[in-house]
Amino acid sequence: MLKQIIVSVFLLPSVFFAQHTIKGTFTNAEDYKHALLYKILPVSTEYVTSSEVKKDGSFELQLDATVAPGMYKIVYAIPKDEYSFDVIYNGKEDIELTFDSEKGISYQQSTENKLMSNYSSSMTKISQSIGNFYRQVSSDTLALMTIFKTQRETQKNFEDAAKGTIALEFIKANRPYIPNQFEDIKTYIGNLETHFFDNVDFNNKTLQSSSFLLDRMYNYVLGMTTSGDDKLDSYKKNIDAFYLAMKDAPIIIKSSLLLQLWEKMLDLEEESVANYISDAYLLDIAKSLNDQVLVNGLLQFKKTSLQSKAPDFSLDGTDNGKKLSSLNGSDYYVVVFWSSECSHCLHEIPILESYIETLPKGDVQVVAVGLEDDDKNWSKKIKDFPDFIHVLGLGKWDNKIGDDYNVTATPTYFVLDKDKLIIAKPDTVEDLKSFFDKKHF
Structure with a gap:
């Protein structure tokens, strides 16, 4: 009896740790550092294991007996939904593959x-x-x-x-x-x-x-x-x-x-x-x-999708003050969300101002909404852009105007027509310039 127990104890680890491997080689090895394995579930994924990608592009993922058969995803860069590929693991065989970002996957081992x-x-x-x-x-x-x-x-x-x-x-x-x-x-x-x-x-x-x-x-x-x-x-x-x-x-x-x-x-x-x-x-x-x-x-x-009426807001922070919707006299309006503490903004906003000055006077009006924690830096910086309509958006990322426009980064641009319909959402000031250049002012 004792002998049988001892034999069982020695056999148990070998059964539990019985494993297969997924071996692979990336042809463009210098681009990738790690290979991560996820089990794919109907609406989510679960991390399983990972491997370092060696200098020759090879990696090896160890799968113990707890890794169930099913569909798995090998992730080789971020974001994982974009830089990944699926493999079938049936729990019965090792997998060996080569991955090329241009040609895709080729399998050297794995019947399925x-x-x-x-x-x-x-x-x-x-x-x-x-x-x-x-x-x-x-x-x-x-x-x-x-x-x-x-x-x-x-x-x-x-x-x-x-x-x-x-x-x-x-x-x-x-x-x-x-x-x-x-x-x-x-x-x-x-x-x-x-x-x-x-x-x-x-x-x-x-x-x-x-x-x-x-x-x-x-x-x-x-x-x-x-x-x-x-x-x-x-x-x-x-x-x-x-x-x-x-x-x-x-x-x-x-x-x-x-x-x-x-x-x-x-x-x-x-x-x-x-x-x-x-x-x-x-x-x-x-x-x-x-x-x-x-x-x-x-x-x-x-x-805030194209051809939607731009969300309205007060230009002076008061309930009874002038609003975006009441502006008139211009063919286009640029609503730009920026911050006086944003280095990217401090680079692009002067470019925006210089560009607007090249257009026929009054045809394009800029409404600059400063998303700020306080008005100290903002009140100084707005003096550099006297032709803009400036709006203070205190609370920064918790500001109602920014929330209404779904702003998650600065600078963010919206172009409105004279009826305050959103007609463009340029990603950068250069994209904004391209939009207006096509209008042939």
Whole structure:
């Protein structure tokens, strides 16, 4: 009995610490210092382990027996959502890969990841062949049907090969629409669009714990447009169709995907589409989740989005004083949020003043809101800019005017037309100058 206990004690650590590894090499080694591994959950990630990237670009992540099979993210720089890639870990095999920022990932070891990579490559080549056929306006219908037959057989072969693997979840979800008879380009694209989400299960935890649903959403909303369509209307139509496709998804998944789509539209400078996502879907979802931070953020953004009426405020700090809305006589107004203690502001504000002086007198009026803890430095610095309308915003980051304009950094610029509609939000004074230069004063 004692001998059995001793044997068990010695065996336990080897079982518990039984491990696999993820080995990798970055081809541009000098750019990266660490590789961090996160487990991907449906709406979050959990840190697992990390490794230093050696001078030759190699790293090695040790995975003990507590690391469960699933989807993982390797992060190699900040921000982690941008500088990362997903890997499948099945708990049964080591993974070895090479990562190149231009060419992507290649796997030297890992049956599942190789399978997924080969599948993606094969289906991409077939899709390119279909695209080439239609672009050539060929009348060889037999050739097209041969391509579709190859696509159907390739899909089936990979599904058969992936049985019992995590990769199968992605391969099945990616199963494309494949016609059984010849279709012209218009019919084919229409059917692709109609059947785009037929095999996507938005309740599938594996799909939720990856970039698959996000990529699928982007490909549909941004990619399913044809020449001649009004781009904004096309985006909105696609968003409606996407929301209908995921109608049975958990509300937290809907929130996560739509929020990322909202942010993507901001990156694309499509603010009207972002507001459509908010008004039609996301705002109600945020309220259902009692996510007041998101509710406030969506409403706040809309208040200061392009073509919105600029939030009004007093120019002298009194309730009965002159307000922004009452200004007249100029074609344009620049509202700039700055601080007398901000070195970047002290560099850009004089440039702004000098530039305004080159424009026809009175055509552009600057309203400078100083976000300050007190008025000591501010009251001295404003004397350098006598042609500006100066407004003191005490409380700095807790100031109501700054809050109404969702200001999180200084300087921040807004350009208004004569009706006080926001028509531009330049990032820098140089961007502001470019905006007005295009007006050909």
